[in-house]
Amino acid sequence: MATDNNLPAIIIHRLPHFKLSFPWAKNICNPIESSDPLYPIHKPSARILIVVGPSPLNSDHLDQYPSLECVFGTSAGVDHIDLAECRRRNIRVTSAGSAFSEDGADYAIGLLIDVLRRVSAGDRFVRDGLWPVQGYYPLANKLGGRRVGIVGLGSIGSLVAKRLEPFGCTIAYTSRNKKSQVPYAYYPTALDLATNTDSLIVCCALSDETRHIINRGVLTALGKKGVMVNIGRGALVDEKELVKFLVEGELGGAGLDVFEKEPEVPKELFTLDNVVLSPHKAILTPESFDKVTELMIANVTAFFSNKPLLSEINLSDY
Amino acid sequence: MATDNNLPAIIIHRLPHFKLSFPWAKNICNPIESSDPLYPIHKPSARILIVVGPSPLNSDHLDQYPSLECVFGTSAGVDHIDLAECRRRNIRVTSAGSAFSEDGADYAIGLLIDVLRRVSAGDRFVRDGLWPVQGYYPLANKLGGRRVGIVGLGSIGSLVAKRLEPFGCTIAYTSRNKKSQVPYAYYPTALDLATNTDSLIVCCALSDETRHIINRGVLTALGKKGVMVNIGRGALVDEKELVKFLVEGELGGAGLDVFEKEPEVPKELFTLDNVVLSPHKAILTPESFDKVTELMIANVTAFFSNKPLLSEINLSDY
Known part of the structure; x- marks a missing residue:
C-alpha cells in the first residue's frame, strides 16, 4: 500500500479473514496495516485506529497503541470492541451509526x-x-x-x-x-x-x-x-x-x-x-460501504480539526 | 367424492397434474369431476363449470357442456380460457378477481x-x-x-x-x-x-x-x-x-x-x-385459497339467485 508520510497514520485493525476493504480516505490520512513495513514506526504514535467489520479489539490489542485516542468502528454494532476498556483508557469510540x-x-x-x-x-x-x-x-x-x-x-x-x-x-x-x-x-x-x-x-x-x-x-x-x-x-x-x-x-x-x-x-x-x-451480509451493498467511507472521512476530518465526532458511542453506558 | 343429488351439479375442470384442490362449497353445490361416475349424467345439464388454476379451457371442452351458462375461473388471469369462444356462446366468465x-x-x-x-x-x-x-x-x-x-x-x-x-x-x-x-x-x-x-x-x-x-x-x-x-x-x-x-x-x-x-x-x-x-407459487397461501373459496361460494349463490356475479370479466373486450 503506497503511503504518504505527510499525512497522519491511522492503524487499520482487522482479522486476516475479513477480506473486505473500504476505499480508505487516502487523501486525508495514511492507512497502516500490521503487514505494512512502516507499521512498527507508526504503532507508538498512532492516535486513531479503524476496526474493520466485527474484528475483535481487546485490551491486548489496545496495549500496542499507547497514543490511541479514538477507535472508529465500521459496523453498526460495537460488541466486538471492549468498550469498558476503551472508557478506562479514555479512548473514544464511534460506530457506523445508521449507515447500514x-x-x-x-x-x-x-x-x-x-x-x-x-x-x-x-x-x-x-x-x-x-x-x-x-x-x-x-x-x-x-x-x-x-x-x-x-x-x-x-x-x-x-x-x-x-x-x-x-x-x-x-x-x-x-x-x-x-x-x-x-x-x-x-x-x-x-x-x-x-x-x-x-x-x-x-x-x-x-x-x-x-x-x-x-x-x-x-x-x-x-x-x-x-x-x-x-x-x-x-x-x-x-x-x-x-x-x-x-x-x-x-x-x-x-x-x-x-x-x-x-x-x-x-x-x-x-x-x-x-x-x-445467510452469511452475515444483511448490510453488504456498495451503497452502504460508500456511506461508511463518507462517515469515516468525516470522522477523521472532525478528529484532526477538534470538531465533534459523528456516531460516537456514549461510553458511560458501558 | 360424495355427492348430493339435490344440489345443482357444477363441473370441475382441471388438468390431471393440477393437484391442488379447493374446499368446494359442498353445502350449496354438487362438484363433479370427469372421474366421477355421475359425470356423464350431469354433463348435458351442467350450467356452471369451475376451471381449476390455469387448466386450458377451449372450444372442444365447451362443446361437451351444451347447457353451460357460466365459467368460474380460480386464477387472477384468464388467458387459459378461450374468452372469444365463451362470448360467442353467451357464456359468462369470472376470475379470482383480487383474491390473490x-x-x-x-x-x-x-x-x-x-x-x-x-x-x-x-x-x-x-x-x-x-x-x-x-x-x-x-x-x-x-x-x-x-x-x-x-x-x-x-x-x-x-x-x-x-x-x-x-x-x-x-x-x-x-x-x-x-x-x-x-x-x-x-x-x-x-x-x-x-x-x-x-x-x-x-x-x-x-x-x-x-x-x-x-x-x-x-x-x-x-x-x-x-x-x-x-x-x-x-x-x-x-x-x-x-x-x-x-x-x-x-x-x-x-x-x-x-x-x-x-x-x-x-x-x-x-x-x-x-x-x-420459483414454481408459479406467488399466490399460493391458504389465506388466498380461502378468499377464492369465499368468492366461489358467493358467485355460485349469486348465479342461482339471479344476482350480479362478482369479478365477472367484460367479454366485450375480447
Whole structure:
C-alpha cells in the first residue's frame, strides 16, 4: 500500500479473514496495516485506529497503541470492541451509526418474506428439477395480517416497521424504553412481545443485557406457527435452543443472517426448508460501504480539526 | 367424492397434474369431476363449470357442456380460457378477481429483494458449506434509490407500488391507460418504462397485446444493471431472449415465478446466482385459497339467485 508520510497514520485493525476493504480516505490520512513495513514506526504514535467489520479489539490489542485516542468502528454494532476498556483508557469510540440501517431493514423484510413464502426453498425446488416431477410446491404462509414484533426499535428496527406497514402487518416492539410518538404497541420484554405476536424480527444491539434475549421461553411463546428473523448478532439468540426448536418442528421457521460462531452454521439447519440461511451480509451493498467511507472521512476530518465526532458511542453506558 | 343429488351439479375442470384442490362449497353445490361416475349424467345439464388454476379451457371442452351458462375461473388471469369462444356462446366468465393480489404483491417484493440482495444465492452459499472456505459473500445491490417500473398497474401492481414506497424507490408504470390520481410517472410503453427505470416488475394480464411485452428491445433498455421480476405469466416475456441476456450478462438479474412452458424452466438459468427461480407459487397461501373459496361460494349463490356475479370479466373486450 503506497503511503504518504505527510499525512497522519491511522492503524487499520482487522482479522486476516475479513477480506473486505473500504476505499480508505487516502487523501486525508495514511492507512497502516500490521503487514505494512512502516507499521512498527507508526504503532507508538498512532492516535486513531479503524476496526474493520466485527474484528475483535481487546485490551491486548489496545496495549500496542499507547497514543490511541479514538477507535472508529465500521459496523453498526460495537460488541466486538471492549468498550469498558476503551472508557478506562479514555479512548473514544464511534460506530457506523445508521449507515447500514436501510440495507439491514431491507434484508430483514427479504428474509421475512422468504421464510414465510418459501422463496429460497422454491428456488431450490426448481433448480433440483422437482417441479415437473412433484407438481405444485406446498402452500406457504401469507405475510399480511401477521403480528410482527420488532426486538429493538432503533435505527434499523424503525425502518423495518415503516417497511412492514403497507403489507398489512400489525406491528409491536420491545426496547429498553417505550418510545414516545411511535404508533406501535410496546411490550417491556421479549417474552411479552413473543406472547403477543407470531413473527419476531431481532435487530437490537448485543450487550450483556441482550445476550440470549431470544431464549427457550421466547421461542415457546412464539410457537409452532411463529417465525423469527435475526439480522442483529448471533448471540442475541440461544442458538442451541433455536436449532432444537426448528429440528423438532416447535418453531414455524427462521431467517438467519447471523450466528453464534460465524462462519460456522449448525448443520442440522441445512436440510430444513422453513429456514433461510445467510452469511452475515444483511448490510453488504456498495451503497452502504460508500456511506461508511463518507462517515469515516468525516470522522477523521472532525478528529484532526477538534470538531465533534459523528456516531460516537456514549461510553458511560458501558 | 360424495355427492348430493339435490344440489345443482357444477363441473370441475382441471388438468390431471393440477393437484391442488379447493374446499368446494359442498353445502350449496354438487362438484363433479370427469372421474366421477355421475359425470356423464350431469354433463348435458351442467350450467356452471369451475376451471381449476390455469387448466386450458377451449372450444372442444365447451362443446361437451351444451347447457353451460357460466365459467368460474380460480386464477387472477384468464388467458387459459378461450374468452372469444365463451362470448360467442353467451357464456359468462369470472376470475379470482383480487383474491390473490396481496400475496402476489408480497411475493413480487420478495423476489425483487432476493434478486438484488442475493438472498437465495446466499442461502445456497451457506448450505454448500462455502462460508468458512470463501469468507465474505460478494456485495449485492441496494434496493433503496432504485427506479422501479411496474408493468400493469392493476390490482397487484398497485399493491406492489404501495409496498415499495417506504423502501425509498422511485416508482413508475405503464398500463393501457394513464391512471388518474396515481402519483407515479406514467410511460405509454414498456420500452419507455424500461428506458427510464432500472427494475421492472411484470404483473399485467396476458393477452394478444401483452404477449412478449418484455422483448429484446425492453431488455436492452433495462441493461446490464437492470433487473426484472415476473409474477404475471411466462408468455409476457420473450423467454429465449431473456435467457440469452442473462447468460451473456446483458441483464443484471431476474426473479421469475412464471415461465413460457411450465413446469419446464430453461436449464441455462440453473447455474446463475443473479436469478431466482420459483414454481408459479406467488399466490399460493391458504389465506388466498380461502378468499377464492369465499368468492366461489358467493358467485355460485349469486348465479342461482339471479344476482350480479362478482369479478365477472367484460367479454366485450375480447
